[in-house]
Amino acid sequence: MTKSTGKVPFRTLEEKLSILEKYEAAPHGQKGAVLREYRVSAHAVGTWAYARDHDGFAATPTGKRSSRDGGMTPKRQSAEIVRLRRELAKAQADQEILKAALESAGKAHALLEKLAESAEPAPLQTLSGKKQSQASSPTD
Structure with missing residues:
Protein backbone atom coordinates (compact mmCIF):
# COMPACT_ATOMS: atom_id res chain seq x y z
CA MET A 1 0.00 0.00 0.00
CA MET A 72 -18.42 24.93 -26.83
CA THR A 73 -19.50 21.96 -24.78
CA PRO A 74 -22.41 19.76 -25.83
CA LYS A 75 -24.63 21.25 -23.11
CA ARG A 76 -23.77 24.81 -24.15
CA GLN A 77 -24.34 23.91 -27.80
CA SER A 78 -27.74 22.43 -26.95
CA ALA A 79 -28.71 25.53 -25.00
CA GLU A 80 -27.57 27.74 -27.87
CA ILE A 81 -29.53 25.64 -30.38
CA VAL A 82 -32.68 25.91 -28.23
CA ARG A 83 -32.23 29.69 -27.94
CA LEU A 84 -31.68 30.09 -31.68
CA ARG A 85 -34.70 27.91 -32.53
CA ARG A 86 -36.87 30.01 -30.22
CA GLU A 87 -35.56 33.19 -31.85
CA LEU A 88 -36.18 31.75 -35.33
CA ALA A 89 -39.76 30.77 -34.44
CA LYS A 90 -40.44 34.29 -33.15
CA ALA A 91 -38.97 35.85 -36.30
CA GLN A 92 -41.09 33.57 -38.50
CA ALA A 93 -44.23 34.47 -36.56
CA ASP A 94 -43.40 38.17 -36.91
CA GLN A 95 -42.83 37.67 -40.64
CA GLU A 96 -46.26 36.05 -41.02
CA ILE A 97 -47.89 38.95 -39.19
CA LEU A 98 -46.11 41.45 -41.42
CA LYS A 99 -47.16 39.55 -44.56
CA ALA A 100 -50.80 39.57 -43.43
CA ALA A 101 -50.64 43.28 -42.59
CA LEU A 102 -49.08 44.09 -45.96
CA GLU A 103 -51.72 42.05 -47.77
CA SER A 104 -54.51 43.83 -45.85
CA ALA A 105 -53.00 47.23 -46.63
CA GLY A 106 -52.83 46.31 -50.33
CA LYS A 107 -56.49 45.26 -50.34
CA ALA A 108 -57.53 48.45 -48.55
CA HIS A 109 -55.58 50.53 -51.08
CA ALA A 110 -57.26 48.72 -54.01
CA LEU A 111 -60.71 49.24 -52.46
CA LEU A 112 -60.08 52.96 -51.92
CA GLU A 113 -58.95 53.31 -55.54
CA LYS A 114 -62.16 51.65 -56.80
CA LEU A 115 -64.27 53.88 -54.57
CA ALA A 116 -62.47 56.96 -55.84
CA GLU A 117 -62.98 55.93 -59.48
CA SER A 118 -66.69 55.17 -59.09
CA ALA A 119 -67.55 58.29 -57.12
CA GLU A 120 -68.90 61.14 -59.23
CA PRO A 121 -67.60 64.50 -58.20
CA ALA A 122 -70.52 66.63 -56.95
CA PRO A 123 -70.34 70.39 -57.53
CA LEU A 124 -69.46 72.30 -54.43
CA GLN A 125 -72.27 74.42 -53.13
CA THR A 126 -72.02 76.94 -50.42
CA LEU A 127 -74.68 77.48 -47.84
CA SER A 128 -75.45 80.97 -49.12
CA GLY A 129 -75.73 79.62 -52.66
CA LYS A 130 -78.40 77.16 -51.55
CA LYS A 131 -80.48 79.95 -49.96
CA GLN A 132 -80.29 82.06 -53.12
CA SER A 133 -81.36 79.17 -55.33
CA GLN A 134 -84.28 78.38 -53.03
CA ALA A 135 -85.37 82.04 -52.91
CA SER A 136 -85.20 82.53 -56.68
CA SER A 137 -87.15 79.40 -57.50
CA PRO A 138 -90.87 80.07 -58.02
CA THR A 139 -92.70 77.56 -55.91
CA ASP A 140 -95.82 79.69 -55.37
Missing part, protein backbone atom coordinates in the same frame (compact mmCIF):
# COMPACT_ATOMS: atom_id res chain seq x y z
CA THR A 2 1.36 3.42 -0.92
CA LYS A 3 1.53 6.16 1.60
CA SER A 4 -0.41 9.32 0.76
CA THR A 5 1.50 12.56 0.97
CA GLY A 6 -1.69 14.60 1.19
CA LYS A 7 -0.78 16.57 -1.93
CA VAL A 8 -3.22 16.87 -4.76
CA PRO A 9 -1.54 15.85 -8.02
CA PHE A 10 -1.41 18.44 -10.79
CA ARG A 11 -3.63 17.42 -13.66
CA THR A 12 -3.58 18.99 -17.09
CA LEU A 13 -6.76 20.06 -18.79
CA GLU A 14 -6.58 17.04 -21.09
CA GLU A 15 -6.27 14.69 -18.09
CA LYS A 16 -9.23 16.31 -16.34
CA LEU A 17 -11.38 16.09 -19.46
CA SER A 18 -10.35 12.48 -20.03
CA ILE A 19 -11.20 11.49 -16.44
CA LEU A 20 -14.48 13.41 -16.68
CA GLU A 21 -15.36 11.65 -19.94
CA LYS A 22 -14.62 8.21 -18.43
CA TYR A 23 -16.61 9.08 -15.31
CA GLU A 24 -19.64 10.21 -17.31
CA ALA A 25 -19.44 7.16 -19.60
CA ALA A 26 -19.30 4.72 -16.68
CA PRO A 27 -22.58 2.95 -15.95
CA HIS A 28 -24.41 3.56 -12.70
CA GLY A 29 -22.62 1.68 -9.93
CA GLN A 30 -19.22 1.85 -11.64
CA LYS A 31 -18.55 5.57 -11.25
CA GLY A 32 -16.90 5.04 -7.87
CA ALA A 33 -14.40 2.67 -9.45
CA VAL A 34 -13.35 5.43 -11.88
CA LEU A 35 -12.94 7.86 -8.99
CA ARG A 36 -10.79 5.37 -7.06
CA GLU A 37 -8.70 4.49 -10.13
CA TYR A 38 -7.72 8.12 -10.69
CA ARG A 39 -7.78 9.06 -6.99
CA VAL A 40 -10.26 11.82 -7.53
CA SER A 41 -13.20 12.89 -5.41
CA ALA A 42 -16.73 13.17 -6.73
CA HIS A 43 -16.63 16.85 -5.76
CA ALA A 44 -13.58 17.43 -7.98
CA VAL A 45 -15.27 15.74 -10.93
CA GLY A 46 -18.39 17.85 -10.34
CA THR A 47 -16.26 21.00 -10.26
CA TRP A 48 -14.57 20.01 -13.52
CA ALA A 49 -17.94 19.31 -15.16
CA TYR A 50 -19.26 22.68 -14.04
CA ALA A 51 -16.13 24.44 -15.34
CA ARG A 52 -16.42 22.61 -18.65
CA ASP A 53 -20.09 23.47 -19.06
CA HIS A 54 -19.62 27.12 -18.06
CA ASP A 55 -16.55 27.83 -20.18
CA GLY A 56 -14.22 27.66 -17.20
CA PHE A 57 -11.78 25.59 -19.24
CA ALA A 58 -11.83 28.09 -22.12
CA ALA A 59 -8.28 29.31 -21.54
CA THR A 60 -5.40 27.30 -20.19
CA PRO A 61 -2.60 28.84 -18.08
CA THR A 62 -0.61 29.30 -21.30
CA GLY A 63 -3.46 31.36 -22.74
CA LYS A 64 -4.39 28.83 -25.43
CA ARG A 65 -8.01 27.92 -25.91
CA SER A 66 -9.18 24.35 -25.83
CA SER A 67 -9.70 22.97 -29.32
CA ARG A 68 -12.73 20.89 -28.37
CA ASP A 69 -15.71 21.97 -30.49
CA GLY A 70 -14.45 25.51 -30.76
CA GLY A 71 -14.72 25.91 -26.98
